[in-house]
Amino acid sequence: MGRAAKFVASLLPLFLAGCATVQSTSNAHGPAAHSIARLSSALTITFVITILIMWALLAIALKKNRGSLKEHMPIDVGGGQAWVAIGGIAIPFLVLSVFFFLGLDLLTTFPIHGDHGAMNMGAAAAKSKPDILIIGHQWWWEVHYLGAANQQVITANEIHIPAHRPVNIELRSADVIHSFWVPSLHGKVDLIPGDVNFIRIEASQPGDYVGQCAEYCGSQHANMHILLVAQEPAAFNQWLANQARPGVEPTNPETMQGQQAFLDGPCTKCHTVRGTAAAGRFGPDLTHIGSRKEIGADSFPNNDGYLEGWITNAQSLKPGCKMPKITQYNGTQLRSLVAYLRQLQ
Amino acid sequence: MSTLAAEEQLTRLWETPKTIYGWFASVDHKDLGIRYLTTAFIFLIIGGVEALIMRLQLTHANGALLTPEAYNELFSMHGITMIFWYASPILSGFSVYLVPLMTGARDVAYPRLNSFTYWSFLFSGILLYIGPFTGQAPHAGWFSYMPYTNIVYSPGHGMDFYALSLIMLGISTTGAAINFIATILFFRAPGMAISKMPLFLYSTLTISCTILFAMPALTLACVFLELERRWGMHFFGSASGGSPLLWQQLFWFFGHPWVYVIFLPATGMISIIIPVFSRRPIVGYPYVAMSTVLTGVVGFSVWLHHMFTVGMSDLTMSFFSAGSMMISLFTTITIFAWLATVWKGRPVVTTSMLYALGSVALLVIGGLSGVVAGIIPVDWQLHNTYYVVAHIHYVLIGANVFPVFAGLYFWLPKMTGRMMDERIGKWSFWVMFVGFNVGFFPMHIVGLMGMPRRIYTYAANLGLQPMNEVMTFGAFLFGVGMLISIVNLFYSLRHGELAGNNPWNADGLEWAMSSPPPDYEVVRIPAVATRHPLWDTFDEDEDPGDLRVLSQARLCITSNMLDAVPQAAATMPNLSLVPMFLALALFVFFLALVYQWMWVCLAALILTFLLGCTWLWPRPIKGHL
CATH class of the missing domain: 2.60.40.420 (Cupredoxins -  blue copper proteins)
Structure with a gap:
């Protein structure tokens, strides 16, 4: 095997590993x-x-038989067919x-398959x-x-x-x-x-x-x-x-306060939590939001920090998205709201 | 009549005065060709800068240079500018300048239409860019899929600028196509039978016919889009019984043939340049000519390969997949004809030749990646990823930008009278070639790695950043290479060697006249005996009775379609401002339509009509018959 071939052969697994x-x-x-x-x-x-x-053929063709601008071959020269x-x-x-x-x-x-073709x-x-x-x-x-x-x-x-x-x-x-x-x-x-x-x-x-x-x-x-x-x-x-199952009912004071904040706030206009009065359909269903690994269409980890950030200022995380800025909650309310959402396992 | 007397008389008849009036009223195809080239080149620079800004945003994962909306507007403007206002008009520029020189005519068949199509091309471009400069840019890509472009999802005037400027550009493009068809079919020098035409004329003729069949689909789609957005009609909305796929069908019925429109004339230029610098006739002229025409025809049966993921039947998709395979055969025929020409010839390495061969090298990659994406199940993975971005850039830069540079280095001496600097030119080529491959080849890989196109950012965990850094570096290198050629152009315009009539010792008719050609171009309309008028022993100027001087008035010879037997002398029109004002009136009409100022629209329409009447009004002929 030539040196060039060895070099290519050694690159290939590296290349494939990089792609996987x-x-x-x-x-x-x-x-x-x-x-x-x-x-x-x-x-x-x-x-x-x-x-x-x-590429090799092009390079060889260009190298092998140089001519000059002064002369040209006869116009009836054939060949190459x-x-x-x-x-x-x-x-x-x-x-x-x-x-x-x-x-x-x-x-x-x-x-x-779609409805555009029947014979399938x-x-x-x-x-x-x-x-x-x-x-x-x-x-x-x-x-x-x-x-x-x-x-x-x-x-x-x-x-x-x-x-x-x-x-x-x-x-x-x-x-x-x-x-x-x-x-x-x-x-x-x-x-x-x-x-x-x-x-x-x-x-x-x-x-x-x-x-x-x-x-x-x-x-x-x-x-x-x-x-x-x-x-x-x-x-x-x-x-x-x-x-x-319907959404998990809160059991401790913090999450109960969080549920109240959720149901009293604007959240229910767009989101559903089955088992509660929240039945909005415009945004994602949150019945088991706590069980999901990520939020914002799988863009951010589902943790307290990102949930708080998402609720108060989703526009800074995903500019142009349909989730508005929610500014009405104070710090305590926000923390309890997040605690409520995270226990919706 | 002595030659000198004939030259004087012809100059008097054909001269375009060097005044402001003369500049705006010129119907000389040489003036208009250079304007087309300049304007399109400016659009190339604008589109290129847009691309470089996008590359900066994508260099790093989670880039924050641009807002999503700004990025989306940039990629839309980049695509629209490059495909509609650069790629096709720059080739029109070459055709406008070269077709009459190659056919031995003194101008195109319809000189005033030629002026009109230039001005309406320019004004439609200005109309498009009023959008972004007033904060209302199109943001739905060059393809503008419904229903995203409907008023609900795209409020504001951005998409109106898109639709209406494209309709206006469509008028310009259609006019230019008709002009080329008439010139190539009926204004050829006596004896230049259709089997003896330079291959560039074959490709220009083919794409002009393609435009006539493809353009109406785009115009119709844009009219529908406006009617749905602004006039309460329903074509694409599924809620009211329309179909979003109707847009895609219309758009791609236009869109894929359009790829050949911005590809074939460039291959035509290569089919001229490679044989000249291989110092021999092209191998397989009839095959190349036939492949060109068939590409234009079969180009209409591949458009559904842009839609393999919309859920069609196997049979439908298979047909269009087969069409896509078949059309690549015509390109392989052409590529091997070029390769054989160099192989069997005595190549001379000039900058122009380097660009032409570079183009072939890139086209091989672009063509093969197209075949990969033409296999339906593979396309399901590759569709809308950077693999396709790599493919279109290899095809469009390989088979449009590189040939355009080859053409510029080849024909600019004819246009300006001065040679471009070869040493700077070769530097420019190598920097562009390396920069392009470094910038765009990794796109194949990131595409396979799952990077979708049209995304303003990507997550860090996808492992895409290293390749993207390389791509940004390559893109800037490519830009630097292009800049070197621009510098070369300005340097050579002042300091370049004088070109003389035929610096390359080439075979085409255009090299018989001085550089730049006089206003009347040829004292005698040449007669042609072979495909290589300047390499054969036949004397093109042999005309004992002075029958082909035609200095009685502004005259050209018309000949018949197949054998180019002279039929009659055509009277060519004088300078006129009407085409420019007509284009301006249309511009006002479309601009007013964007903002729905209906009274202004009406006024502009009436003005258009009156200008049309002025255009057609019979007027005395300069000179005497």
């Missing part, structure tokens, strides 16, 4: 993402080699055909019974679990799924176009107002998978994150059963 960051397409943890990553690596390797060959026939037509035709059909194969195995067998199965409905909002995700009657839960931003089995997701939008994308599991699908789309995802092992909105949707498009938590089926069922 949390939101990377090569950090595949599901059958769809895995197959796509494999096809895309094959494409990348083939094309990197092609590029190197082409074979280059066009072989390099320009035959080879690319073969290579492109192979990749095209490999692509078609994947397309039918892991379809995404694989997707028809996905469409038959969605497990989860996700509704995109500026700039957060509303998540409905569509299981048995006692398990119909509405939550937000943190999406739990059972691992090791396919999960059918129905996608809609409440305002503008968004796009649902968790690179570790599958490609992206748009959420389009007035339309319904479907995607089937599967996590091959439990874990936290991150993603984000992939269609430009306004000021806070950049911070419309997704946290997808895949759990062992038993743990998932437990989580779902807990989410189906």
Whole structure:
């Protein structure tokens, strides 16, 4: 192996390791993402080699036979047609055909699907019974679990799924176009107002998978994150059963005062806590806000500091977001309000 | 008639006076071509500065240089400026300047229309930039997807500036396309059969036809957008039975062919430049010509590949994926024709040649990354990530900016009469080439690492910062490289060597005349026998009866479409201020429409009508027949 080849070979693992960051397409943890990553690596390797060959040919062509501006070759000089026939037509035709059909194969195995096309067998199965409905909002995700009657839960931003089995997701939008994308599991699908789309995802092992909105949707498009938590089926069922319960009633004086502050304040206009009078639908459901790892569409850790900051001045954390500045609480009220929210496990 | 007498008489007929009136009333394609180039280049600089500000914001995770809204306005203005007001008009500039020189005509077919399309291009650009300067910038990208652009989500006038300035630009672009088609089909020098045209004319002809079919879709979409935003009509709103996807269909039906509009003329320039500096005819002329035309045609059956994630049927997507694969074959044919030309030729390394070959090197990357994104399931991962940003910049900078620089180094001596400095030019090329690759190649990687496009910031835990630092460095290096060429231009305008008629010893008709060409351009309309008039043994000026001097009035020869057999002498119009005022009236109309000053609109419309009448009013012909 030549020195250059060794150098390239030593770079490759480094390069791949560098790419396997949390939101990377090569950090595949599901059958769809895995197959796509494999096809895309094959494409990348083939094309990197092609590029190197082409650059080398250009460099050699330029070096090998210099001329001068004083003279030119006769205008009826021929030759070179074979280059066009072989390099320009035959080879690319073969290579492109192979990749095209490999692509078609994947397309039918892991379809995404909408109402725009009826002739779609694989997707028809996905469409038959969605497990989860996700509704995109500026700039957060509303998540409905569509299981048995006692398990119909509405939550937000943190999406739990059972691992090791396919999960059918129905996608809609409440305002503008968004796009649902968790690179570790599958490609992206748009959420389009007035339309319904479907995607089937599967996590091959439990874990936290991150993603984000992939269609430009306004000021806070950049911070419309997704946290997808895949759990062992038993743990998932437990989580779902807990989410189906109404919000935890406060038990100590501080959290009781916090609940009062919550119900008396402007919060209830936009937010719901099941089991209380708060039934606003404009913002995320807060019934189990305390159980979530992050706030602000998975942009900040869910702790006292960020919750206080979010309540009093969300505009400084996510400029342009729909959560207004709330200035009516004094320090004590604010602390108790946060304590109340955090015990909504 | 002696040549000297003919020159005097032709000068009297064709001269554009060096006065203020002459400047505004000029219908000379050489003046207008240079104005097109200058104006478009200024838009390139504006768009480039916008891009550099964005790069500063993205250098670090959680960057706080810009507010989200400011960033969103910047990326929108960057895309709109570059795609609509730089990439296509700069190529129109080359076409306006070069097409008549290459066809051997004394001007384009419709000189006053040419003036009008320039002024309306300029005024539409000013209209667009009134937006940001009054704090009302478009903020929905160059693609402006509904329903985000509807009045509910985008109040203010930003999107109105977008829609109305694009409608106005559409008028300009359509006019220019008609002008090119007429000139190329009917104003070719006797003997320049369609099989002997320079390849640049093939690409200009192809994209002019493309524009005629694609542009109406954009204009319609923008009219619908305005009607929905301001006039209570419903096209895209799902609540009232419309579909947001209608916008996407219309926009991309226009948008993808448009990619070829800003790509093909640049490849046409490369097809001229590479053979000249390889000192031989291009390999596979018919293949390249055919590929150019077919790209224009098949360009209309790939647009849905921008929409693989909206949820369409497998069959629909497969068709458009196949179309996208097929169209890349036409580009590989062209690329291999260029490569074979250099391989089989005797290359001379000039700055222009370096830019042309640099362009090919970048186009290879841009084309292949396009194929990757054309495979549907792979596109589901790559769509709307920085991978696609890398792809479009490799295609648009590789196959537009680099060819434009190749073209400038090649043809500026013809336009200004002075050579550009080769040493500074080569420095500029290498700095641009390295800077571009350092700035844009990592975008492929961050795209694969899950960095979506159109985000004003990114979280630290995604591991994207190191690459972004490199990208910002590369982008600034690229800017420095461009700056070196700008300095070179101003330096060479004063101190450059005199170019003479044919500094490159090239084969095209434009190199037969002096640099810069006289106002009348040619004493005799040339006759053409081969594809390489200046390399063959045929005498283009052989004209014993002085039949092709045509100094009786402002005259050009029209010939028939395929074989360029002379048909008649066309009388060309004189200088006129009407085109500029007509463009100005339209500008007032669209500006008033932004603010819904309906009486001003009405007044401007009446003025437009009256100016149209003045334009068409028959007037005496200068000279005598």
